[in-house]
Amino acid sequence: MSERTDFIRHIERLPEAVAAAANGLSDKQLDTPTGEGKWTIRQIIHHIADANINAYTRMKLIVTETKPILKPYDQDRWAALPDGKSEPLEATFGLLRGLHLRWSRFLNSLSESDWSREGIHLENGKVTLDDVLKTYSTHGERHTEQIVTFRKKMNW
Amino acid sequence: MSERTDFIRHIERLPEAVAAAANGLSDKQLDTPTGEGKWTIRQIIHHIADANINAYTRMKLIVTETKPILKPYDQDRWAALPDGKSEPLEATFGLLRGLHLRWSRFLNSLSESDWSREGIHLENGKVTLDDVLKTYSTHGERHTEQIVTFRKKMNW
Amino acid sequence: MSERTDFIRHIERLPEAVAAAANGLSDKQLDTPTGEGKWTIRQIIHHIADANINAYTRMKLIVTETKPILKPYDQDRWAALPDGKSEPLEATFGLLRGLHLRWSRFLNSLSESDWSREGIHLENGKVTLDDVLKTYSTHGERHTEQIVTFRKKMNW
Amino acid sequence: MSERTDFIRHIERLPEAVAAAANGLSDKQLDTPTGEGKWTIRQIIHHIADANINAYTRMKLIVTETKPILKPYDQDRWAALPDGKSEPLEATFGLLRGLHLRWSRFLNSLSESDWSREGIHLENGKVTLDDVLKTYSTHGERHTEQIVTFRKKMNW
Numbered sequence: 001m002s003e004r005t006d007f008i009r010h011i012e013r014l015p016e017a018v019a020a021a022a023n024g025l026s027d028k029q030l031d032t033p034t035g036e037g038k039w040t041i042r043q044i045i046h047h048i049a050d051a052n053i054n055a056y057t058r059m060k061l062i063v064t065e066t067k068p069i070l071k072p073y074d075q076d077r078w079a080a081l082p083d084g085k086s087e088p089l090e091a092t093f094g095l096l097r098g099l100h101l102r103w104s105r106f107l108n109s110l111s112e113s114d115w116s117r118e119g120i121h122l123e124n125g126k127v128t129l130d131d132v133l134k135t136y137s138t139h140g141e142r143h144t145e146q147i148v149t150f151r152k153k154m155n156w
Numbered sequence: 157m158s159e160r161t162d163f164i165r166h167i168e169r170l171p172e173a174v175a176a177a178a179n180g181l182s183d184k185q186l187d188t189p190t191g192e193g194k195w196t197i198r199q200i201i202h203h204i205a206d207a208n209i210n211a212y213t214r215m216k217l218i219v220t221e222t223k224p225i226l227k228p229y230d231q232d233r234w235a236a237l238p239d240g241k242s243e244p245l246e247a248t249f250g251l252l253r254g255l256h257l258r259w260s261r262f263l264n265s266l267s268e269s270d271w272s273r274e275g276i277h278l279e280n281g282k283v284t285l286d287d288v289l290k291t292y293s294t295h296g297e298r299h300t301e302q303i304v305t306f307r308k309k310m311n312w
Numbered sequence: 313m314s315e316r317t318d319f320i321r322h323i324e325r326l327p328e329a330v331a332a333a334a335n336g337l338s339d340k341q342l343d344t345p346t347g348e349g350k351w352t353i354r355q356i357i358h359h360i361a362d363a364n365i366n367a368y369t370r371m372k373l374i375v376t377e378t379k380p381i382l383k384p385y386d387q388d389r390w391a392a393l394p395d396g397k398s399e400p401l402e403a404t405f406g407l408l409r410g411l412h413l414r415w416s417r418f419l420n421s422l423s424e425s426d427w428s429r430e431g432i433h434l435e436n437g438k439v440t441l442d443d444v445l446k447t448y449s450t451h452g453e454r455h456t457e458q459i460v461t462f463r464k465k466m467n468w
Numbered sequence: 469m470s471e472r473t474d475f476i477r478h479i480e481r482l483p484e485a486v487a488a489a490a491n492g493l494s495d496k497q498l499d500t501p502t503g504e505g506k507w508t509i510r511q512i513i514h515h516i517a518d519a520n521i522n523a524y525t526r527m528k529l530i531v532t533e534t535k536p537i538l539k540p541y542d543q544d545r546w547a548a549l550p551d552g553k554s555e556p557l558e559a560t561f562g563l564l565r566g567l568h569l570r571w572s573r574f575l576n577s578l579s580e581s582d583w584s585r586e587g588i589h590l591e592n593g594k595v596t597l598d599d600v601l602k603t604y605s606t607h608g609e610r611h612t613e614q615i616v617t618f619r620k621k622m623n624w
Contacts, residue, residue, distance in 0.1 A: 046258070050216075053209055053255075057229070060206075064233035067591060069278075071227050073213070077220035083261035091257035098251025099209075102202070105239040105247075118593075122225075123535060125586075126593025223435060274437075279379060281430075281438025358570070362528075365521055365567075369541070372518075376545035381590075383539050385525070389532035395573035403573075407566025411521075413559035414514070417551035434537075 004115070004130065007137035012104045014052075014140045015096040018045055021147040022089060025156065030089070034150045039079055041150065044143050046084040047075060049092045049099070055136035056103050062119040062129050063110065070121040107133070160271065160286065163293035168260045170208075170296045171252040174201055177303040178245060181312065186245070190306045195235055197306065200299050202240040203231060205248045205255070211292035212259050218275040218285050219266070226277040263289070316427065316442065319449035324416045326364075326452045327408040330357055333459040334401060337468065342401070346462045351391055353462065356455050358396040359387060361404045361411070367448035368415050374431040374441050375422070382433040419445070472583065472598065475605035480572045482520075482608045483564040486513055489615040490557060493624065498557070502618045507547055509618065512611050514552040515543060517560045517567070523604035524571050530587040530597050531578065538589040538600075575601070 022030070022045060030042040039047065054073055061068040078084050083091075115130045127135075178186070178201060186198040195203065210229055217224040234240050239247075271286045283291075334342070334357060342354040351359065366385055373380040390396050395403075427442045439447075490498070490513060498510040507515065522541055529536040546552050551559075583598045595603075 049254075049258075053213060057209060057213060060234055060237065061227065061229060063237070064230045069225065069227055069590065071217065071225055073217060074220045078216055081216065081219070081262055082265040083258040087258055087261050091254045091261075093254065094250045095254025095258065098205075098247045098249070098254065101247035102205075102239040102243055102251065105243050106237055109238040120588060120590050120593055122537065122588050124594070125588055225434065276432060276434050276437055278381065278432050281432055282436070361566075361570075365525060369521060369525065372546055372549065373539065373541060375549070376542045381537065381539055383529065383537055385529060386532045390528055393528065393531070393574055394577040395570040399570055399573050403566045403569035405566070406562045407570065410517075410559045410561065410563025410566065414517075414551040414555055414563065417555050417559075418549055421550040 004133065007133050008104065008107045010137045010141055011100060011107065011133075014048070014144070015093065015100050017144050018048060018096065018140075018147075019093055021144050021151075025151075029154075029156055031086075032154075034146065040085075041147050042087075042089065043079045043085055044147060045089055046087060046092050047079050048140055048143050049095050050075070050078050050084065051139055052096065052099060052103070052136060055132060055139075056099060056106075058119060058121075059103075059129060059132055060106070062117050062132065063114055068119050070119040070127065072121065072123040160289065163289050164260065164263045166293045166297055167256060167263065167289075170204070170300070171249065171256050173300050174204060174252065174296075174303075175249055177300050177307075181307075185310075185312055187242075188310075190302065196241075197303050198243075198245065199235045199241055200303060201245055202243060202248050203235050204296055204299050205251050206231070206234050206240065207295055208252065208255060208259070208292060211288060211295075212255060212262075214275060214277075215259075215285060215288055216262070218273050218288065219270055224275050226275040226283065228277065228279040316445065319445050320416065320419045322449045322453055323412060323419065323445075326360070326456070327405065327412050329456050330360060330408065330452075330459075331405055333456050333463070337463075341466075341468055343398075344466075346458065352397075353459050354399075354401065355391045355397055356459060357401055358399060358404050359391050360452055360455050361407050362387070362390050362396065363451055364408065364411060364415070364448060367444060367451075368411060368418075370431060370433075371415075371441060371444055372418070374429050374444065375426055380431050382431040382439065384433065384435040472601065475601050476572065476575045478605045478609055479568060479575065479601075482516075482612070483561065483568050485612050486516060486564065486608075486615075487561055489612050489619075493619075497622075497624055499554075500622075502614065508553075509615050510555075510557065511547045511553055512615060513557055514555060514560050515547050516608055516611050517563050518543070518546050518552065519607055520564065520567060520571070520604060523600060523607075524567060524574075526587060526589075527571075527597060527600055528574070530585050530600065531582055536587050538587040538595070540589065540591040 022041060025041065031040050033040055034044070050073070058070045061070065110129070115128065117129050118126050119132070121127050178197060181197065187196050189196055190200070206229070214226045217226065266285070271284065273285050274282050275288070277283050334353060337353065343352050345352055346356070362385070370382045373382065422441070427440065427445075429441050430438050431444070433439050490509060493509065499508050501508055502512070518541070526538045529538065578597070583596065585597050586594050587600070589595050
C-alpha cells in the first residue's frame with residue numbers, strides 16, 4: 001500500500017477514530033483544557049471538522065482550477081467561537097461522517113496527474129494536492145492521538 | 157421577526173426541508189436531469205452542501221479576520237466531480253445536519269456590529285456578513301423549491 | 313470635453329504641475345513637515361510617484377486580465393522608506409515624466425468598453441477602470457494643491 | 469563583493485546599459501522583431517520598465533507587509549499595448565533612470581534580516597526578497613544581452 005493510499009485510508013477512518021477516542025466522556029471532561037492555555041477535547045474535535053472543511057475545499061479548488069488561491073484560516077479564533085467551543089459533539093460527528101464519505105469518494109476518483117496539481121496557499125506558498133492530503137491526513141491522526149494520550153494521562 | 161432572523165431560521169430548517177423535498181425518490185429519479193443540460197436532483201442536493209460549506213467558511217473568515225479574501229469556487233466543476241454527481245444522499249444529509257447545527261449556533265451568537273463586517277469576494281467585490289447570510293439563505297431555499305417544482309412537473 | 317477626457321488631461325499634465333509646485337524650494341523647505349505628524353513636500357512628491365506606479369499597474373492589470381486582484385499598498389510605510397523620504401526630487405521627476413508619457417498613451421488608446429472593465433481591490437472591493445482613473449487623477453491634483461497651499465501659508 | 473551586492477550593482481547600472489545597447493538604432497531597427505513571433509527591441513526595452521515597476525512594487529510590499537500577495541502580470545499582453553509597442557524610447561529611459569535611482573537607494577538601505585522576508589507570488593509561491601532581487605537583476609541583464617546579441621547578428 002502506497003503512502004498516498006495510506007493517507008486516504010486514514011481520512012476514511014477518521015470520523016470513527018475520533019468518535020471512539022471521545023467515547024463515554026462527560027461534558028465536564030470534554031470541557032477540561034488539555035493543558036495550560038490549551039484547547040479542550042471538545043474544541044479539538046470541533047477544530048478537526050473546521051480543518052477538514054477547509055482541506056476538502058482546498059483540494060476541490062486545486063482539482064477544478066489552475067493554481068487557485070488557498071486561504072488560510074485563523075484556527076484559534078475559530079476554536080473560540082461558540083459553536084467550536086461548546087456545541088454538542090453530535091453536530092460535528094454527523095458533519096464529519098458525511099464530509100469524509102464525500103471526501104473519500106473524491107480522493108479515490110483522482111488520476112495520478114491530479115496529485116501534482118498545485119494551489120497557492122497565502123501563508124505557505126505553493127502546495128501540491130499530495131501535500132494537502134499528507135498535511136490533513138496527518139493532522140487528523142495527530143489530534144486523535146492527542147485525545148487518547150490526554151485520556152490516559154487523566155485516567156479517564 | 158426581522159429579515160435577518162428569518163434568513164437564519166431558513167438556514168436552521170434547510171437540512172430537513174431538503175430531505176423532505178427528496179423523500180421517497182428512487183435512484184433513477186434522483187439521477188434524472190431537471191432540464192436540458194441541467195443538474196440532477198442528486199447534484200442539486202450535493203451542491204447545496206458544497207455551497208454551504210463555502211458559506212460557513214466565508215462567514216467565519218469575515219468574523220475572525222479584517223476584510224478577508226473570499227474565494228469563489230467553480231460550482232459546475234464541483235457538481236461534476238464523482239462525489240457531487242453520484243454519492244448516496246445520506247452522506248450529504250448527515251453533513252448538512254451537522255454543519256447547519258454549528259452554523260446556526262454561530263449565527264445566533266453574533267452581535268449587531270458583526271453583521272456589517274466585510275470580506276472581499278474575488279468575483280463580486282466587497283460583501284457584508286448580512287449579504288452572505290441573505291445570499292446563502294435564499295440560495296438553499298431556491299434550490300429546495302426547484303426540487304419540489306420538478307417533482308410536481310414529473311408527477312413524482 | 314467629457315469628465316474622463318478631463319481626468320486623462322490632468323494625468324498628462326501632472327509631472328509638470330508637480331515640478332512647478334516644488335520649483336525653487338530649498339532642501340530645508342522640502343524637508344519641513346506640512347503639519348503636525350504629516351509628510352514633508354519631498355515625501356508627498358515621492359508618494360505621488362509610488363501611487364501612480366501602483367495606478368499604472370492596476371489599470372494595465374484590469375485591461376489585460378479578467379477581474380484581477382488589485383493589491384493595496386501601505387502608503388505611510390512606503391513614504392517612510394529612505395528613497396521616499398530623502399531622495400533628491402530629480403529621480404521622481406524623471407520617473408513621473410516617463411511614466412506619465414506611457415500611461416497617457418495607454419489611456420488614450422482604450423475603447424469605450426475597456427472603461428467598464430473591473431478589478432477586485434483587496435480593500436475597496438470591485439472597481440472599474442473609470443473608477444481607478446478618477447481616483448488617481450484626483451489624487452495627483454489634490455496633492456499638487458496641497459503643496460501650493462502649504463507654500464502660500466509659509467510665504468515661500 | 470557578495471552576490472547580493474553584485475545584483476544591486478547591476479540594477480544601478482541597468483538604465484545606462486540598456487540605453488547603450490540601443491544607442492543609435494533607427495525606428496525601423498527598433499521595430500524589427502528579434503525572431504519569428506518575438507518582441508522587437510523597442511518592446512523589450514519597454515518591457516524591462518514594466519518588469520522593474522512590478523519588481524520595485526513587490527520588493528516594497530515584502531518589506532512593508534507580512535507575506536503580501538505578489539500579483540503576476542501578463543507580460544505578453546502588456547508588451548502588446550500601444551505604449552509598450554510603439555512609444556518612443558525616451559519615455560522609458562527617463563522612467564528607468566528615476567525608478568532605478570529610487571530602487572537602488574531603497575535596496576542599499578535594507579538590513580540583513582530584511583532579505584529573508586517573504587511574499588506569496590500567485591504563480592510561483594513563496595519568494596524571499598533575495599529571490600526577487602536575483603530574478604529581476606538577472607532579468608534586466610539577460611534582456612540587455614539579448615539586444616546586444618541581436619545587433620551583432622544583424623550587423624547593426
